Amino acid sequence: MRAALLLLAGLWLIPLGDPSVAAEPVARPNIVLIFIDDMGYGDIGPFGNTKLKTPQLDKLAAEGMKFTSFYATPVCSMSRACILTGCYNARVSIPGVLFPGSQIGLHSDEVTLAEVVKQKGYSTICIGKWHLGHREPFLPTKQGFDSYFGIPYSNDMSIDTQHARFAEDCVFRDGMTEKKARAEAIKHTVPLMRGVEVVEYPADQATLTQRYTEEATKFIREHKADPFFIYLPHTMVHIPLAASEKFRGKSDGGLLGDAIEELDWSVGEIMRTLKASQLDEKTLVIFTSDNGAAVGSSAPWRGKKASQFEGGVREPCIMRWPGRIPAGTTCNQIAGTIDLLPTFAKLVGVDPAKERILDGRDITPLMFDPKAGPVRDTHLYFTANQSLAAIRQGDWKLFLAAPANNGKAKKNKASQGAKNEKAATGAALYNLAADPSEAKDVAAEHPEVVAKLQAEAARREAEIQEHRRPAGQLSGTK
Numbered sequence: 001m002r003a004a005l006l007l008l009a010g011l012w013l014i015p016l017g018d019p020s021v022a023a024e025p026v027a028r029p030n031i032v033l034i035f036i037d038d039m040g041y042g043d044i045g046p047f048g049n050t051k052l053k054t055p056q057l058d059k060l061a062a063e064g065m066k067f068t069s070f071y072a073t074p075v076c077s078m079s080r081a082c083i084l085t086g087c088y089n090a091r092v093s094i095p096g097v098l099f100p101g102s103q104i105g106l107h108s109d110e111v112t113l114a115e116v117v118k119q120k121g122y123s124t125i126c127i128g129k130w131h132l133g134h135r136e137p138f139l140p141t142k143q144g145f146d147s148y149f150g151i152p153y154s155n156d157m158s159i160d161t162q163h164a165r166f167a168e169d170c171v172f173r174d175g176m177t178e179k180k181a182r183a184e185a186i187k188h189t190v191p192l193m194r195g196v197e198v199v200e201y202p203a204d205q206a207t208l209t210q211r212y213t214e215e216a217t218k219f220i221r222e223h224k225a226d227p228f229f230i231y232l233p234h235t236m237v238h239i240p241l242a243a244s245e246k247f248r249g250k251s252d253g254g255l256l257g258d259a260i261e262e263l264d265w266s267v268g269e270i271m272r273t274l275k276a277s278q279l280d281e282k283t284l285v286i287f288t289s290d291n292g293a294a295v296g297s298s299a300p301w302r303g304k305k306a307s308q309f310e311g312g313v314r315e316p317c318i319m320r321w322p323g324r325i326p327a328g329t330t331c332n333q334i335a336g337t338i339d340l341l342p343t344f345a346k347l348v349g350v351d352p353a354k355e356r357i358l359d360g361r362d363i364t365p366l367m368f369d370p371k372a373g374p375v376r377d378t379h380l381y382f383t384a385n386q387s388l389a390a391i392r393q394g395d396w397k398l399f400l401a402a403p404a405n406n407g408k409a410k411k412n413k414a415s416q417g418a419k420n421e422k423a424a425t426g427a428a429l430y431n432l433a434a435d436p437s438e439a440k441d442v443a444a445e446h447p448e449v450v451a452k453l454q455a456e457a458a459r460r461e462a463e464i465q466e467h468r469r470p471a472g473q474l475s476g477t478k
């Protein structure tokens with residue numbers, strides 16, 4: 001009936017699987033996006049871990065959809081650029097990792113996830129590790145988030161002694177003073193910020209997961225009536241690992257296990273709060289990670305953090321939205337963090353591609369139908385230096401050359417996964433269906449596939465270089 005009325009009005013309704021889903025053009029769910037740092041594919045129960053207890057994530061997966069070909073990138077900042085802009089990091093000129101001395105950040109002209117949903121009146125908050133520029137013009141509150149609470153970059157870094165802006169009531173811990181903070185940058189000692197000001201230094205990392213969770217649940221309770229978007233890029237499980245007293249020493253997986261089990265608890269608290277607020281059915285919850293395991297497990301894939309093998313970039317991902325995403329299902333199609341922006345845009349009813357090229361695609365067809373065909377059959381693997389290292393098309397994956405040096409990220413002890421790449425030299429072709437662990441280079445047997453993928457890679461990289469957009473610069477710097 002509704003379709004007929006729309007037809008009479010001159011509109012055409014494209015059926016997408018279940019017609020009751022397709023007939024609802026704009027759903028405007030609340031969105032909670034949980035983005036773990038350095039957690040690998042094999043680190044949690046739903047994706048095969050048998051050692052750690054992750055009952056809340058097991059439940060999330062049982063009530064939602066697991067994605068088994070969900071791509072992020074090898075390291076932190078570039079991964080955040082992808083998830084927030086819907087583009088490969090090379091298109092928005094964000095390198096692998098930014099540092100406390102970095103003068104750049106995500107360009108203010110980029111339209112972030114928060115700015116997309118803001119157009120439809122969403123309340124937005126960023127809680128956790130930002131890592132897209134710590135200088136004031138680049139912070140979350142300048143990129144569409146109403147508020148921000150978290151650390152500006154990785155927890156193994158140090159304070160920007162020159163530019164940190166301390167709140168009047170900043171809590172200085174461990175005998176620290178502003179004078180001492182300005183005098184020396186100490187590794188593994190980072191500021192905790194609210195808005196654009198430092199509110200605690202050094203941040204008490206053992207309680208961050210707990211405090212981020214409290215911030216998120218408070219936000220949910222306070223925004224029951226509005227649509228909202230919570231972006232929760234956790235500080236854990238990047239090294240130095242930490243867990244609160246309640247979880248420390250409790251898991252069978254050392255401090256990493258404790259931290260992961262605390263993150264699982266955090267997911268449970270958020271779900272409990274959504275239910276108590278009667279927002280369960282109105283909320284899309286997404287759980288994923290920014291790159292492969294640093295100290296944990298990327299099993300069954302080859303490689304870990306910083307690698308372009310699947311273990312560096314293919315992440316556990318769970319999406320739950322009762323009544324919309326079929327429960328207990330799995331999607332094996334190619335998808336990834338770059339697809340979230342066009343997907344959110346579709347869900348809230350915004351056209352994000354009007355003035356800019358996006359690399360991601362709307363993956364709602366995958367979310368709503370586990371039998372759906374591919375939305376995009378190609379994925380590009382960019383390096384920290386923003387060059388193209390590999391391309392996947394369908395089941396074929398071609399390394400264009402020896403996997404590139406992942407730049408500064410390699411210096412990080414947590415990035416030792418890069419070592420695992422050494423075996424691959426020159427162009428190498430893998431069939432991910434027949435050989436998911438990328439053990440056997442079959443380039444010599446399939447020269448026509450190599451040639452086709454090389455041509456496609458060259459075409460795609462040339463397009464991105466041609467339409468590349470700059471990173472944000474501080475005024476007065478180049």
Ligand SMILES: [Ca+2]
Nearest residue numbers: 037038076290
């Ligand atoms: Ca990371």
